[in-house]
Amino acid sequence: MASAPVVSIPSSFRSLPLRIEGLVKRFGELTAVNGITLELKSGECLGLLGPNGAGKSTLIRSIVGRVIPDAGTVTVFGERADSAGARMALGWVPQDLALYPKLTCRENLESFGQYHGLRRADLKTAVAWCLDWAALTDRAHEPVKNLSGGMKRRLNMAAGLIHRPKVMLMDEPTVGVDPQARNRIFEMIERLHGEGISMIYTTHYMEEAERLCDRIAIIDHGRIIALGTKDELVQNAFASRSEVLARFAKADDGVAAWVKERGGLYENGTAQFTIDHATEIAGLLEAAAKEGHELADISLRKPNLESVFLHLTGRELRD
């Protein structure tokens, strides 16, 4: 990493696996990361949720030194992120596959292990552990190009773990895999979590974040707009309010206009309202009937992470 500002690091930060303070990264006119401050606690899995282009990958790439921030600092166990110690402590699973296709699984792991300074017995042990962790021991001598998509994803993750880092950064590791492979990846991550590895996990999938993450940061336009446990996020966004989902028999412009007028969201024939008390449902039903909008189905639900995400980031397409 190029010369970053020299900062004195308070001793209290030395126990923190990762601390990001005031990080800013601009690409021309676009501010991809806009003053993010974040701490990763020991043994924690922190989810990073955000729409496409929100700045998640730029944040991760700044942490691993592939992007030079315009401002701010990143420290890993109190050391600057570009120091040798920090590099050894950090593991990174990039969003795209980053493997040598003509090399076998074992050869890939050996290469990346050597790049991290592992030699002889240490390397051999680390490769064996990674192959076992990724359930690829029986495919160790298979060239990567012959592997299935799920196997490649698992090997891609294993390559980021070859030097047994204490902090893992996983950038959407389940992109493009089938449900079985995805579940297998969840189990691998849960095993790491169980071993006390601290992790940042970026994803688009709410259920992944809900299942794997202790805390979740929602990021949009380069800023963290919400941070906390799932329950905290829901509580902060909706308090005790609930969501009403109403499906209409006829989907037309009149219905859409009426839903909007009542402060709801309308999409594909389904309206979504946020209410403070369940008793408000009766009023909604009465008003719809009065306008001649026939309801086909209506349900009440507690807001979930997706509700929070859409509530905070909006529904418009980002790319």
Place this chain on the structure above:
Amino acid sequence: MILPIVRTGLIALRRDRGALALSFILPIGFFSIFAVIFGGQHDTTPKVSLLVVDEDHSAASQSLVRGLEREGSLSVKKRPAPKQGAEQPDYTAATAEAAVKAGTAPVALVIPHGFGENPISFGAPNQNRPTIQLLKDSSDMVAPQVIAGLLQKVAMTSMPDVMAEQGSKYMDKYAGGFTPEQKKKIDAGLEELRKRTSADSGGQDAAPADSNRGMPIPVTTRDVVGENKNNKMVSFYAAAVGVMFLLFTASGAGGSLLDEAESGTLDRVLSSRVTMGTLLGGKLCYCVMLAFSQLVLMFTWAWLVFKVDFMSHIPGFVVMGLSTAFAVGAFGMLLASICSTRAQLGPLSTLVILLMSSIGGSMFPRYFMSEAMQKAGLLTINAWAIDGFTKVFWRDEPVSHLWPQVLVLLSVGVVLFAIARRLARRWEYS
């Protein structure tokens, strides 16, 4: 339906700069180079270098030397170029031979003592007569032939008096002699010829149109370089072809950097303890190893199949091989760091390597080329590498004599690698 297919193809071609270059720039570039090399442009016609040693210093030998000097296709040198402003003594037979061996000129002509007494020979060769010696380097297959022919022509055009005198001697001997009156007229005619020859030597090129009629003067030819070698030109072509393919190999190997960038492994590698400098250094070592191995294979094959004397030249081969491999390795790294994708690298490397190889002597020897093209060839790795390998395998020069080629190749390698390192900064961070 055909029109949309054609349109799609044209749009794709227009947006593929590499394909465009291969389709339109490469052919024009090649055509231009071959046209310049073989087109016979007046101001750049290649001259054959000829070293002349006149041991006789007779009127006949001096006439012959003047005649050779007047030949537009020859560059006659009687002495080495001045060193530090000091004139050098004329070539002797020994120094001229050494100069041919060193590659200063492809041919040396030694006019021996006594040549002027009986310069022209009719009939059967006389074993006791001194003959002109042609010392040649047969790695240049053209120059000795050119000079052997021109020598006969010059003898006839520059020494008409000697020719006539010799003819009259034969007449006198075999036709029963001339009367005093006939001898008087012949002497007057010879005197007239001498005056005319003398006037011609004042700068006029008076070669008559029909002067090419064959008339032998005694010449013996000796191969002073590689006279004991098997398959004389094989080592030259092993080097020439080898270097060209080394460049292709190096550009391919350098392209692994682009593969890393495209596959994402570059990011992963650079997030480890490996820096860009280390990565480029490692890639360079890989290129050098690959290129050197290729040269070893090439010359081993030449040794086993074509009987090239490889084993006795191993030190020189190693020095030249490593220097060449370093230069081409750095060249490969530079090409890769200039390009953004493999798709760009392919056409660009093909274009550059074929151009370098054609003017650098990998496709045909540089002595076929005009002087300007021969000088341009020195801008290529090919020319310096081929010159070095020629010194090793053809001229049997010691390793210490390889320093100019080694110095140039290593310097080129260092400069190209430094530029590549600079260009590779774009991959380091965003």
